Amino acid sequence: MTSVIVIGAGVIGATVAWELASAGHRVHLIDARTPGDGATRASAGVLAPYIEGAPASPLRELGRDSLERYDEFIARLKDDSHTDVIYDRRGTLELAMTADEATRLSHDAATLARDGVEAQWLSGAALVDLDPNVSRQALGGLFVPIHGSVGVSSLTMAAVTAAVERGARVMVETGAIDVSSQGGVTVRTAQGTLTADQAVMAAGSWSSRVTVQGADPLPVKPIRGQLLQLGGSRGLLRRVVWGARGYLVPWPDGTVLAGATVEDVGFDERTTSEARRSLMEMAVSLAPALANADIADVRAGLRPRGPDNLPMIGRSQAVPGLIYATAHYRNGILLAPLTATLVRALIEDESFTPPAPVRPDRHGTRT
Ligand SMILES: Cc1cc2nc3c(=O)[nH]c(=O)nc-3n(C[C@H](O)[C@H](O)[C@H](O)COP(=O)(O)OP(=O)(O)OC[C@H]3O[C@@H](n4cnc5c(N)ncnc54)[C@H](O)[C@@H]3O)c2cc1C
CATH class of the missing domain: 3.50.50.60 (FAD/NAD(P)-binding domain)
Known part of the structure; x- marks a missing residue:
């Protein structure tokens, strides 16, 4: 010992x-x-x-x-621990909003499949079948079923x-x-x-x-990240949705996390109104129904970067x-x-x- x-x-x-x-x-x-x-x-x-x-x-x-x-x-x-831990392995859906992103993500899907990783490129219609509230502007998306999230x-x-x-x-x-x-x-x-x-x-x-x-x-060094917790979003998303400017994570309590900023501001753990605005905009671009969600919480943390x-x-x-x-x-x-x-x-x-x-x-x- x-x-x-x-x-x-x-x-x-x-x-x-x-x-x-x-x-x-x-x-x-x-x-x-x-x-x-x-x-x-x-x-x-x-x-x-x-x-x-x-x-x-x-x-x-x-x-x-x-x-x-x-x-x-x-x-x-x-x-x-005799306690519950929130844990979800329903995968991630990475949306392509531009033709360039569609090319990159469909290529990624092929590479992952070749490497033996379960991954699928989904066209716009198949995407909406899988997660009905993602943006209809998406040209398609990369679905990686083994990904997930943890509380x-x-x-x-x-x-x-x-x-x-x-x-x-x-x-x-x-x-x-x-x-x-x-x-x-x-x-x-x-x-x-x-x-x-x-x-x-x-x-x-x-x-x-x-x-x-x-x-x-x-x-x-510390790299600040801010994240919103959006209330009133129960059942809106079925899995983590990812885009070029951020991601959305549905939680069992009916909220959705929308993150995250990447800011080199030293040891400053404060939240900002600019982050609320840009994260809300990002969230709505990936799932338009979130426009009606309320901001239940804003959190900031310092990621340790080497x-x-x-x-x-x-x-x-x-x-x-x-x-x-x-x-x-x-x-x-x-x-x-x-x-x-x-x-x-x-x-x-x-x-x-x-x-x-x-x-x-x-x-x-x-x-
Ligand atoms: C907005 C945001 C979103 C993120 N999303 C993800 C994600 O989706 N997936 C993922 O894998 N990672 C994510 N990360 C990164 C992840 O949170 C960090 O990599 C992880 O929390 C680092 O954990 P840590 O224990 O090393 O550091 P911390 O969580 O920062 O813990 C360090 C601890 O050390 C304590 N401490 C400080 N100084 C001293 C001292 N002198 N003596 C004793 N204790 C001290 C602090 O109080 C603190 O409790 C995210 C980070 C942020 C900010």
Whole structure:
């Protein structure tokens, strides 16, 4: 059994803490605020590696691997937490509104089918049969049935609950200040000092603000995303609908999430009226009936982005007991099951090497 301090209780820290506690490790999960309050709170929870990752890219491969783990991950999480987790695998429908988009998406459908991924190009009429309220302006769409979405707050809270049931301790309003190699790993916080055999840096965009003794600041920056929750939309959409300017995610409570902006504005988590306007416009362009929906909520979160948009998962060079699990940018929810598995392997086996595209030392900084 290893003692581990997990720094940050967003979706990544929470699922890592649960994975480690399930394996019998002694876990301390600490958060500067409360669990799930970072980018995780704003996330739409779409699971779509074949949209997010370009063909043959590392992101697509990592996302494919993680998506394959999702059914088992959610079933185990529901069992361990005794709570429900919103989870839907009815696929994504990516709309082509221009001739260029139609050419690209029909080509994508053929490429995916050739690679053995179930995917279909649908003409305008077939599209409306599948999801009657999508825009009639669409020339067609790419249907990927294995994609889906997950309720991110329910997932994160279930992971925290399951971790606690397996003996993890959660400390809120306990922000890490620095990490050093004394007596295993020492994490200094505003509330005192914690020591353990190993630690995991899962503080999302804030990971670069925690000093790691002997390491360069981590090249992770915040990219704000805003998202609307639209009320009065029950039954309007059957699955995630995607377009060039954003996406719509139907929820079991009858709301639809409309996201998301991509803004380089530093550590600013405020919402803006400009985002309300542009997201509402985007939503109506994909599903015109949403023009009558009311805005029930607006959320903003800071996506943790590294230089190549890929996560950093691996051991620190400067503090060997520290493992990074951060910089998941637009796909932290999709990549959570894979990340938790990799972190557990790193904790349990000093010689384990994660896949090259996620190793934190690839950016040439001392980690
Ligand atoms: C609008 C929007 C839509 C998105 N949609 C999707 C999507 O559809 N699918 C998908 O896969 N991903 C999506 N994402 C991305 C996804 O939300 C992120 O990749 C993911 O939430 C990152 O999780 P995290 O746990 O690394 O970071 P966070 O959720 O930001 O968690 C970091 C935690 O660390 C804590 N913390 C900060 N500083 C310290 C400290 N010093 N010590 C201790 N704790 C600290 C914070 O309080 C926070 O709780 C979206 C993001 C946004 C903003």
